[in-house]
Amino acid sequence: MADGAHEDHGPIAQFEIKKIFDLQLFGYDVSFTNSSLFMVIALVAIVGFLLFASKGRSLIPTRVQSIAELLYEFIAKMVKDNLGEEGMKYFPWVFSIFIFILVLNLLGMIPGGFTVTSHIIVTFAFAFMVWLAATVIGFARHGLGYLKLFVPEGVPLLLLPLIVVIELISYFIRPISHSVRLFANMMAGHTMLKVFAGFAVMLPWWGKVAPAGFMVAFTGLELVVAILQAFIFTVLTCIYLNDAVNMHH
Amino acid sequence: MDAAAAKYIGAGLACFALIGAGIGIGNIFGNYLSGALRNPSAAPGQFTNLLIGFALAEATGLFGLLVALLILFG
Numbered sequence: 440m441a442d443g444a445h446e447d448h449g450p451i452a453q454f455e456i457k458k459i460f461d462l463q464l465f466g467y468d469v470s471f472t473n474s475s476l477f478m479v480i481a482l483v484a485i486v487g488f489l490l491f492a493s494k495g496r497s498l499i500p501t502r503v504q505s506i507a508e509l510l511y512e513f514i515a516k517m518v519k520d521n522l523g524e525e526g527m528k529y530f531p532w533v534f535s536i537f538i539f540i541l542v543l544n545l546l547g548m549i550p551g552g553f554t555v556t557s558h559i560i561v562t563f564a565f566a567f568m569v570w571l572a573a574t575v576i577g578f579a580r581h582g583l584g585y586l587k588l589f590v591p592e593g594v595p596l597l598l599l600p601l602i603v604v605i606e607l608i609s610y611f612i613r614p615i616s617h618s619v620r621l622f623a624n625m626m627a628g629h630t631m632l633k634v635f636a637g638f639a640v641m642l643p644w645w646g647k648v649a650p651a652g653f654m655v656a657f658t659g660l661e662l663v664v665a666i667l668q669a670f671i672f673t674v675l676t677c678i679y680l681n682d683a684v685n686m687h688h
Numbered sequence: 689m690d691a692a693a694a695k696y697i698g699a700g701l702a703c704f705a706l707i708g709a710g711i712g713i714g715n716i717f718g719n720y721l722s723g724a725l726r727n728p729s730a731a732p733g734q735f736t737n738l739l740i741g742f743a744l745a746e747a748t749g750l751f752g753l754l755v756a757l758l759i760l761f762g
Binding site: 451517520616619620623624627667670671674675678 | 743746
């Protein structure tokens with residue numbers, strides 16, 4: 440592995456969190472880091488874009504307005520398909536999750552940028568929030584009947600103890616699989632880009648063309664992955680919420 | 689064996705989990721394509737399910753990758 444002097448150029452170095460200014464609060468280190476900076480940039484970009492897009496609110500949408508409407512309708516349809524009409528009260532939350540993760544992923548694709556979602560603690564916070572919310576909503580709506588989620592209908596009595604244990608494990612592992620999927624995709628993708636870029640840099644000038652073209656294609660693939668993973672995170676959020684709201688299997 | 693060498697071998701072995709993910713993802717997209725070619729009009733309706741299946745299959749492989757990273761850097 441790279442040691443000391445070479446560490447700054449390693450494929451993992453891009454995930455390093457740097458403090459921009461120090462801040463201590465009640466004995467906790469709450470410094471403003473490059474991670475926080477990119478979250479703020481994402482927030483400003485989202486709010487600015489959506490406010491700007493919905494400023495005119497004309498019946499015949501302008502180009503910017505139709506992009507915002509496209510985003511809205513895309514998520515609204517997803518929520519309606521998964522949660523039904525009454526699930527629309529969770530729409531603002533699902534939409535916020537989708538657009539925040541999407542913009543964080545896309546900001547990471549800017550060269551020199553920092554991918555906030557490539558840190559497990561960030562994605563785990565998202566996933567745990569979703570899981571906790573789904574559990575609380577489930578118990579609030581169905582009371583103790585929510586526990587029926589772990590007892591599927593039509594299972595032979597002999598198999599039931601085993602099935603309940605498996606269902607319990609799969610329920611409690613949800614926040615982990617939900618967060619690891621996004622984190623590992625973003626981190627592996629960015630590491631891979633950096634490794635291949637490193638190969639391209641090492642070649643003499645006449646050899647750089649092919650890997651550089653390859654890198655362009657790969658960056659395109661990573662853009663797709665960035666959008667796809669934001670989408671998948673949101674779809675799974677809807678599915679977990681559906682378990683809590685409607686208890687359908 | 690040297691402990692450091694064993695660590696790297698272990699990390700490499702943990703990446704074998706990605707074989708399963710590759711087979712799974714190939715299966716999902718292959719079956720989707722063969723289904724879509726038989727009945728193209730029904731294909732767009734199943735695109736969401738395709739992506740969910742893809743994500744679920746991929747996650748198992750990524751767990752293996754995560755183990756490899758934990759061994760290397762944990």
